[in-house]
Amino acid sequence: MLDKNQDDVIDFEEFLFAISSSSQGELQERLELAFDMYNVTDDGNMDEEELTNLISALYHLVGDINRKNNPNPRKRAKEIIQKFDQDNDQKLSKTEFIAACNEDKHLMDMLAPNQNPDA
Numbered sequence: 001m002l003d004k005n006q007d008d009v010i011d012f013e014e015f016l017f018a019i020s021s022s023s024q025g026e027l028q029e030r031l032e033l034a035f036d037m038y039n040v041t042d043d044g045n046m047d048e049e050e051l052t053n054l055i056s057a058l059y060h061l062v063g064d065i066n067r068k069n070n071p072n073p074r075k076r077a078k079e080i081i082q083k084f085d086q087d088n089d090q091k092l093s094k095t096e097f098i099a100a101c102n103e104d105k106h107l108m109d110m111l112a113p114n115q116n117p118d119a
Contacts, residue, residue, distance in 0.1 A: 008040055009053070028098070030112055035097045045091035051077035058110040080104065 038054040039046050046054075055073040081092060084100035092100060101108050 027112055031098045031101050032094065034101075034111055035094050039094075045089070045093055046097055047091045048074070048077050048081060051080060051092065062110050080107065 034054065035046060038050045038057075040050060040053075041047070052074045055076050059073060080100050081090060084096050084103070085092060086096055087093075101111055
């Protein structure tokens, strides 16, 4: 269980623990873990609020300098959902989320900084 204090929110410390414990895992597994961690409604879809929470945690992790001119997590979440929501339900399925991560270099760099497909 990732939500150690059971407050229905994965806080920054819980997120760091989960990411660091999976840092050697396969990319697909890490992306699935990130999705599962922030899909707090456990409905198989990441809504705008859940994606905003994930992006906020990632921004804390990477620091201000690595935000790539995307200072507002909610705005960034809306942009990602608008671009990758294939069925127009205003949410990302796990498949849509993984596709977004694979296609959005900035998101991938924050979620899996040690994964460089060009190396």
